[in-house]
Amino acid sequence: MTFTSRTPRVAAARKLQRRRDRDQSGRFLAEGPQAVREALAAGVVVELFATDDAAERYADLIAHAEVVSLVSDDGLAALAETVQPQGLVAVCEQVDVPLKEALGKKPRLVAVVAEVRDPGNAGTILRTADAAGAGAVVFAGDAVDPYNGKCVRASAGSLFHVDVVRSPLDVVTPLREAGLQVLATSGYGADDLDTLADDGVLAAPTAWLFGSEAHGLPPALLDAADRQVRVPIYGGAESLNLAAAAAVCLYASARAQR
Amino acid sequence: MTFTSRTPRVAAARKLQRRRDRDQSGRFLAEGPQAVREALAAGVVVELFATDDAAERYADLIAHAEVVSLVSDDGLAALAETVQPQGLVAVCEQVDVPLKEALGKKPRLVAVVAEVRDPGNAGTILRTADAAGAGAVVFAGDAVDPYNGKCVRASAGSLFHVDVVRSPLDVVTPLREAGLQVLATSGYGADDLDTLADDGVLAAPTAWLFGSEAHGLPPALLDAADRQVRVPIYGGAESLNLAAAAAVCLYASARAQR
Incomplete structure (x- = not known):
C-alpha cells in the first residue's frame, strides 16, 4: 500500500x-x-x-x-x-538533552546561540561547532527551534553528533560552574581574538556565546561573560557574517586546544 | 514628480x-x-x-x-x-577590474571563488575576505555573477572595498607570477591547515581557491595549485559549509600575516 x-x-x-x-x-x-x-x-x-x-x-x-x-x-x-x-x-x-546532562560530560568546547533566530545561521553554527570538536551546542532564550527544517538541513547531520540543548538565556553561571571560561562575541569586545590566541587564553575549556546578527548578544549575557571578544577586522568590512565569525572563533579554540 | x-x-x-x-x-x-x-x-x-x-x-x-x-x-x-x-x-x-590590474597592486591575500554558484556563499566569502584584509576576490570560471542581488547583499558593502575580478578558470599561473602561493581547499587535501600554520607556511602571500559546495574545485585547479589544503575536522561532521571553511582559511592567513 x-x-x-x-x-x-x-x-x-x-x-x-x-x-x-x-x-x-x-x-x-x-x-x-x-x-x-x-x-x-x-x-x-x-x-x-x-x-x-x-x-x-x-x-x-x-x-x-x-x-x-x-x-x-x-x-x-x-x-x-x-x-x-x-x-x-x-x-x-527529538534528541536534545538537559544542560546539566551535557555539561556533566565535561565538554572542552561549547557553542551557545543566544536568541539567534535565523535557522540557516543556527544550523551552520551547529555544523561548524561539531567540526571544531565541540561537545554541546546550546540554543538559549528565544533562539530558533533546533528542529526547524532549515536548521536541521543546515546542520548537515551534526544535530545528531553533538549534545543539543535548549535552555533559558541565563546560561553563564552553569557554564562557568562546569569549568568553562565564557567568551562573549561582540564587534566592540575589549579583547581581540588573535591576542587571546597569542596569550594562550584559548587553550582553556571554553564556551562561546553568539548573538543574533541583527542585535548581537543581550547586554545581560555580555556583562555576565568572562570576556567580550571581537574578531579582528583587517580590511574595510564593518563586521563578519554571524556564521563566519562563529567559524573563526570556534576554530581558533580548536587549534589552541589540540 | x-x-x-x-x-x-x-x-x-x-x-x-x-x-x-x-x-x-x-x-x-x-x-x-x-x-x-x-x-x-x-x-x-x-x-x-x-x-x-x-x-x-x-x-x-x-x-x-x-x-x-x-x-x-x-x-x-x-x-x-x-x-x-x-x-x-x-x-x-559595475566595479570589477581586470586580474592584471588587481595583481599589479601586489596583494598579500587573495580569495578565488571558482565556479561557486550560490550567490549567498559567494557574497559571504567576499565579505569575509574583505574583513580578513584580502586585496582582491576573483570570481573564476562559471561562478555566480558578483552583481547578482543576493551576492551584493551578502557582501554587505565589501563589493566596493576590495578589487573584484571576473576571470576565466585558469588563474593559477597569473596568481603565482604575482608572487602568491596558491592554496587549493579540499576535504581530501594532503596538507592540514593547522599544520601549515604551525610551520609558518601561511605567513607568505597567499591566494586561496574555493570551489562549489556541491562539487568542490575542478581537478585542473586542484592539480595546478601549490598545495591542497584541508580544514581539520575534530568532531563528527563530514565537512564544513563552504563559507565557514573559507572564513577559517582566510583568517588563518590573516593571523599568520599580521
Whole structure:
C-alpha cells in the first residue's frame, strides 16, 4: 500500500513542519539520505517515509528502519520542504538533552546561540561547532527551534553528533560552574581574538556565546561573560557574517586546544 | 514628480535584476542605505531611487547622489528584491577590474571563488575576505555573477572595498607570477591547515581557491595549485559549509600575516 498526501499518517507527519506540533509531539522531520542515515544511526527514527524509487536506491537505509511507509511522489512532496529530498523523509524523536546532562560530560568546547533566530545561521553554527570538536551546542532564550527544517538541513547531520540543548538565556553561571571560561562575541569586545590566541587564553575549556546578527548578544549575557571578544577586522568590512565569525572563533579554540 | 513602477526609467532599471541586462549595460542594483552609502563613496552611483520617506530620513545620502529620482512605494517595490530595502535603490556602474590590474597592486591575500554558484556563499566569502584584509576576490570560471542581488547583499558593502575580478578558470599561473602561493581547499587535501600554520607556511602571500559546495574545485585547479589544503575536522561532521571553511582559511592567513 502506498500512502498519498491525503493519508492521515502523512497529513499528521506533515504537521511537524510547524513548531507548535513539534513542541507538542516531541518529534520532528529529517529529509534526504544523509540526515536519515544519521537519524537511524542515532536510533531516533519513528517512521521512515520513502518513495518506491528511494526504497530501492537506499535499500540499506530502509533495512535499518523499524517502520517504513511507502509514499507517492505527491505524498513525499507534502512531507518535504526542499525540492530534492531524494525520496526520503523520516519522523524522528527529538534528541536534545538537559544542560546539566551535557555539561556533566565535561565538554572542552561549547557553542551557545543566544536568541539567534535565523535557522540557516543556527544550523551552520551547529555544523561548524561539531567540526571544531565541540561537545554541546546550546540554543538559549528565544533562539530558533533546533528542529526547524532549515536548521536541521543546515546542520548537515551534526544535530545528531553533538549534545543539543535548549535552555533559558541565563546560561553563564552553569557554564562557568562546569569549568568553562565564557567568551562573549561582540564587534566592540575589549579583547581581540588573535591576542587571546597569542596569550594562550584559548587553550582553556571554553564556551562561546553568539548573538543574533541583527542585535548581537543581550547586554545581560555580555556583562555576565568572562570576556567580550571581537574578531579582528583587517580590511574595510564593518563586521563578519554571524556564521563566519562563529567559524573563526570556534576554530581558533580548536587549534589552541589540540 | 514621483515615478511609479510603470515609469520607463523604473522599468528599465528593474531589468538589472536579470544577469543578461547587467552584462549588457555594465550596471547593477544596490539596495538599502548601507550598500547605497558604500556605492556613493566608491563614486559609482548613476541614479538613486528613493521614496519620499527615505529621501527625508537619508538626506545625507541624497545630497551626495548626482541624480535622484523620487519613486512611489510601488515603484520602489518593483526595483527592490528584499522586503525591507528601506526606501533606497541605486543604479550603479559595475566595479570589477581586470586580474592584471588587481595583481599589479601586489596583494598579500587573495580569495578565488571558482565556479561557486550560490550567490549567498559567494557574497559571504567576499565579505569575509574583505574583513580578513584580502586585496582582491576573483570570481573564476562559471561562478555566480558578483552583481547578482543576493551576492551584493551578502557582501554587505565589501563589493566596493576590495578589487573584484571576473576571470576565466585558469588563474593559477597569473596568481603565482604575482608572487602568491596558491592554496587549493579540499576535504581530501594532503596538507592540514593547522599544520601549515604551525610551520609558518601561511605567513607568505597567499591566494586561496574555493570551489562549489556541491562539487568542490575542478581537478585542473586542484592539480595546478601549490598545495591542497584541508580544514581539520575534530568532531563528527563530514565537512564544513563552504563559507565557514573559507572564513577559517582566510583568517588563518590573516593571523599568520599580521
